[in-house]
Amino acid sequence: MRIRRTVPLALIVAALAASPSMAGAKLAPPKPLAWTDMAGDANALNDQGGLAPAGPGDTAGPAQDAAADILGVTFARLDDGKTLLGLTVTMKLSGAPSQGHLYRVTGAAGACSTFWFQFNWTAGGNGSSTLRHNCVANADPTSVGGTTNQTIDGKVVGNSIVWTLLVKELPPGVKVGSPIAPALGETRAIIGVAGAPQSLTAPVIDQTATQSAAYKIGQ
Numbered sequence: 261m262r263i264r265r266t267v268p269l270a271l272i273v274a275a276l277a278a279s280p281s282m283a284g285a286k287l288a289p290p291k292p293l294a295w296t297d298m299a300g301d302a303n304a305l306n307d308q309g310g311l312a313p314a315g316p317g318d319t320a321g322p323a324q325d326a327a328a329d330i331l332g333v334t335f336a337r338l339d340d341g342k343t344l345l346g347l348t349v350t351m352k353l354s355g356a357p358s359q360g361h362l363y364r365v366t367g368a369a370g371a372c373s374t375f376w377f378q379f380n381w382t383a384g385g386n387g388s389s390t391l392r393h394n395c396v397a398n399a400d401p402t403s404v405g406g407t408t409n410q411t412i413d414g415k416v417v418g419n420s421i422v423w424t425l426l427v428k429e430l431p432p433g434v435k436v437g438s439p440i441a442p443a444l445g446e447t448r449a450i451i452g453v454a455g456a457p458q459s460l461t462a463p464v465i466d467q468t469a470t471q472s473a474a475y476k477i478g479q
Protein backbone atom coordinates (compact mmCIF):
# COMPACT_ATOMS: atom_id res chain seq x y z
CA MET A 261 0.00 0.00 0.00
CA ARG A 262 1.41 3.40 -0.93
CA ILE A 263 1.62 6.15 1.62
CA ARG A 264 0.06 9.32 0.39
CA ARG A 265 2.03 12.48 0.71
CA THR A 266 -0.14 14.78 2.76
CA VAL A 267 2.04 17.93 2.67
CA PRO A 268 2.37 19.55 -0.76
CA LEU A 269 5.94 19.47 -2.01
CA ALA A 270 5.93 23.21 -2.56
CA LEU A 271 5.36 23.84 1.16
CA ILE A 272 8.20 21.50 2.13
CA VAL A 273 10.56 23.28 -0.25
CA ALA A 274 9.48 26.66 1.08
CA ALA A 275 10.03 25.55 4.68
CA LEU A 276 13.50 24.25 3.93
CA ALA A 277 14.42 27.41 2.10
CA ALA A 278 13.23 29.59 4.98
CA SER A 279 14.88 27.67 7.79
CA PRO A 280 18.50 28.92 7.45
CA SER A 281 17.60 32.56 7.87
CA MET A 282 15.19 31.81 10.69
CA ALA A 283 17.76 29.73 12.54
CA GLY A 284 20.70 32.05 11.95
CA ALA A 285 19.00 35.44 12.29
CA LYS A 286 22.30 37.02 11.39
CA LEU A 287 22.81 40.48 10.11
CA ALA A 288 23.88 40.98 6.53
CA PRO A 289 27.52 41.99 6.06
CA PRO A 290 27.99 45.66 6.91
CA LYS A 291 28.42 48.16 4.10
CA PRO A 292 30.11 51.28 5.45
CA LEU A 293 29.98 54.49 3.47
CA ALA A 294 33.30 56.32 3.39
CA TRP A 295 34.98 59.14 1.52
CA THR A 296 38.31 60.87 1.74
CA ASP A 297 39.76 64.36 1.62
CA MET A 298 43.29 65.37 0.71
CA ALA A 299 45.85 65.91 3.46
CA GLY A 300 47.41 69.28 4.12
CA ASP A 301 44.60 71.53 2.87
CA ALA A 302 43.26 72.81 6.22
CA ASN A 303 44.07 76.41 5.43
CA ALA A 304 40.66 78.06 4.93
CA LEU A 305 41.72 79.15 1.49
CA ASN A 306 40.03 76.48 -0.56
CA ASP A 307 36.61 76.58 -2.14
CA GLN A 308 34.95 75.87 1.17
CA GLY A 309 32.58 78.71 1.81
CA GLY A 310 35.29 80.32 3.89
CA LEU A 311 37.49 83.30 3.27
CA ALA A 312 37.65 82.66 -0.43
CA PRO A 313 34.36 81.04 -1.43
CA ALA A 314 35.10 81.34 -5.13
CA GLY A 315 38.61 80.08 -4.74
CA PRO A 316 40.14 76.90 -6.11
CA GLY A 317 39.29 73.42 -4.82
CA ASP A 318 41.27 71.50 -2.21
CA THR A 319 44.76 73.00 -2.14
CA ALA A 320 47.57 72.03 0.21
CA GLY A 321 49.27 74.69 2.34
CA PRO A 322 50.47 77.16 3.15
CA ALA A 323 49.11 77.44 6.73
CA GLN A 324 48.04 73.93 7.57
CA ASP A 325 46.10 73.18 10.78
CA ALA A 326 46.56 69.45 11.44
CA ALA A 327 43.81 69.42 14.10
CA ALA A 328 41.36 70.61 11.44
CA ASP A 329 42.69 68.69 8.46
CA ILE A 330 40.08 66.12 7.42
CA LEU A 331 41.41 62.91 5.89
CA GLY A 332 38.13 61.08 5.65
CA VAL A 333 34.59 60.46 6.92
CA THR A 334 33.00 57.05 7.49
CA PHE A 335 29.43 56.01 8.28
CA ALA A 336 29.37 52.49 9.73
CA ARG A 337 26.92 50.15 11.40
CA LEU A 338 27.09 49.48 15.12
CA ASP A 339 25.95 46.01 16.18
CA ASP A 340 26.74 43.24 18.64
CA GLY A 341 26.97 40.56 15.96
CA LYS A 342 23.28 39.75 16.10
CA THR A 343 21.37 42.95 16.75
CA LEU A 344 21.60 46.33 15.11
CA LEU A 345 22.42 48.96 17.72
CA GLY A 346 22.90 52.08 15.61
CA LEU A 347 25.64 53.71 13.62
CA THR A 348 28.90 55.52 14.07
CA VAL A 349 30.22 58.49 12.14
CA THR A 350 33.98 58.91 12.19
CA MET A 351 35.91 61.95 11.02
CA LYS A 352 39.61 61.19 10.69
CA LEU A 353 42.07 64.07 10.92
CA SER A 354 45.78 64.57 10.32
CA GLY A 355 46.38 65.48 13.96
CA ALA A 356 44.60 65.11 17.26
CA PRO A 357 41.39 67.17 17.51
CA SER A 358 41.73 70.21 19.76
CA GLN A 359 39.88 73.08 21.39
CA GLY A 360 38.78 76.01 19.27
CA HIS A 361 37.33 73.84 16.53
CA LEU A 362 33.90 72.78 15.38
CA TYR A 363 33.85 69.37 13.70
CA ARG A 364 30.75 68.72 11.61
CA VAL A 365 29.30 66.23 9.15
CA THR A 366 26.25 67.70 7.45
CA GLY A 367 23.42 65.80 5.83
CA ALA A 368 19.70 65.11 5.67
CA ALA A 369 17.51 62.19 6.71
CA GLY A 370 13.81 61.41 6.45
CA ALA A 371 11.89 64.68 6.62
CA CYS A 372 14.85 66.40 8.29
CA SER A 373 16.67 68.72 5.89
CA THR A 374 19.17 69.26 8.69
CA PHE A 375 20.73 66.10 10.15
CA TRP A 376 24.17 67.12 11.29
CA PHE A 377 26.73 65.43 13.52
CA GLN A 378 28.58 68.11 15.47
CA PHE A 379 31.42 68.18 17.95
CA ASN A 380 31.70 71.70 19.28
CA TRP A 381 34.92 72.22 21.21
CA THR A 382 35.09 75.77 22.45
CA ALA A 383 38.37 77.05 23.84
CA GLY A 384 38.47 76.47 27.59
CA GLY A 385 35.54 74.08 27.50
CA ASN A 386 34.76 70.44 27.06
CA GLY A 387 33.77 69.06 23.70
CA SER A 388 30.00 68.98 23.15
CA SER A 389 28.64 66.27 20.88
CA THR A 390 25.21 66.68 19.32
CA LEU A 391 22.95 65.59 16.52
CA ARG A 392 21.65 68.88 15.18
CA HIS A 393 18.37 68.31 13.38
CA ASN A 394 15.05 69.80 12.36
CA CYS A 395 13.06 66.57 12.43
CA VAL A 396 10.63 68.33 14.72
CA ALA A 397 10.00 72.05 14.98
CA ASN A 398 11.82 73.69 17.86
CA ALA A 399 9.74 76.50 19.29
CA ASP A 400 12.53 77.71 21.56
CA PRO A 401 13.22 81.32 20.45
CA THR A 402 16.92 80.84 21.21
CA SER A 403 17.12 77.93 18.78
CA VAL A 404 19.30 78.66 15.76
CA GLY A 405 17.14 78.23 12.67
CA GLY A 406 14.56 76.17 14.59
CA THR A 407 16.97 73.26 14.95
CA THR A 408 17.36 71.01 17.95
CA ASN A 409 20.71 70.05 19.40
CA GLN A 410 20.20 66.52 20.65
CA THR A 411 23.03 65.27 22.84
CA ILE A 412 24.57 62.09 21.51
CA ASP A 413 27.77 60.25 22.35
CA GLY A 414 30.81 61.70 20.63
CA LYS A 415 34.43 61.50 21.62
CA VAL A 416 38.00 61.96 20.54
CA VAL A 417 39.64 58.66 19.63
CA GLY A 418 43.24 59.21 18.59
CA ASN A 419 43.16 61.56 15.60
CA SER A 420 39.44 61.06 15.04
CA ILE A 421 36.10 62.28 16.25
CA VAL A 422 33.65 59.37 16.62
CA TRP A 423 29.93 60.01 16.99
CA THR A 424 27.52 57.24 17.99
CA LEU A 425 23.81 57.43 17.22
CA LEU A 426 21.79 54.57 18.71
CA VAL A 427 18.61 53.24 17.15
CA LYS A 428 16.72 54.20 20.30
CA GLU A 429 17.94 57.79 19.89
CA LEU A 430 16.69 58.27 16.32
CA PRO A 431 14.54 61.41 16.14
CA PRO A 432 10.91 61.30 14.91
CA GLY A 433 10.51 60.21 11.30
CA VAL A 434 13.91 58.55 11.09
CA LYS A 435 14.11 54.79 11.59
CA VAL A 436 16.08 51.69 10.66
CA GLY A 437 16.25 51.60 6.87
CA SER A 438 15.97 55.36 6.50
CA PRO A 439 18.63 56.79 4.23
CA ILE A 440 20.95 59.45 5.58
CA ALA A 441 22.29 61.62 2.78
CA PRO A 442 25.59 62.90 4.17
CA ALA A 443 26.51 66.07 2.37
CA LEU A 444 30.05 66.77 3.52
CA GLY A 445 32.47 67.00 6.40
CA GLU A 446 33.86 70.30 7.51
CA THR A 447 35.94 71.87 10.25
CA ARG A 448 35.53 75.42 11.46
CA ALA A 449 37.31 77.71 13.83
CA ILE A 450 35.34 78.79 16.87
CA ILE A 451 35.84 82.44 17.68
CA GLY A 452 34.92 82.72 21.32
CA VAL A 453 35.52 80.99 24.61
CA ALA A 454 33.51 78.77 26.88
CA GLY A 455 30.86 80.71 28.77
CA ALA A 456 30.49 83.40 26.13
CA PRO A 457 26.87 84.00 25.10
CA GLN A 458 27.48 83.26 21.46
CA SER A 459 30.51 81.98 19.64
CA LEU A 460 31.09 82.53 15.95
CA THR A 461 31.99 79.40 14.04
CA ALA A 462 34.08 80.75 11.18
CA PRO A 463 35.89 80.45 8.95
CA VAL A 464 35.64 77.02 7.42
CA ILE A 465 39.16 75.61 7.70
CA ASP A 466 38.73 72.41 5.73
CA GLN A 467 35.88 70.79 3.89
CA THR A 468 35.34 67.58 1.94
CA ALA A 469 33.67 67.22 -1.42
CA THR A 470 29.87 67.03 -1.35
CA GLN A 471 28.65 63.44 -1.45
CA SER A 472 25.86 61.99 -3.55
CA ALA A 473 25.68 58.51 -2.00
CA ALA A 474 23.35 57.80 0.92
CA TYR A 475 23.87 55.61 3.97
CA LYS A 476 20.85 53.51 4.87
CA ILE A 477 20.60 53.03 8.63
CA GLY A 478 21.44 49.40 9.32
CA GLN A 479 23.52 48.74 6.23
Ligand SMILES: [Ca+2]
Nearest residue numbers: 297298329330
Ligand atom coordinates in the same frame (compact mmCIF):
# COMPACT_ATOMS: atom_id res chain seq x y z
CA1 LIG B 1 41.93 67.70 4.30
Ligand SMILES: [Ca+2]
Nearest residue numbers: 297318467468
Ligand atom coordinates in the same frame (compact mmCIF):
# COMPACT_ATOMS: atom_id res chain seq x y z
CA1 LIG C 1 39.45 69.62 1.81
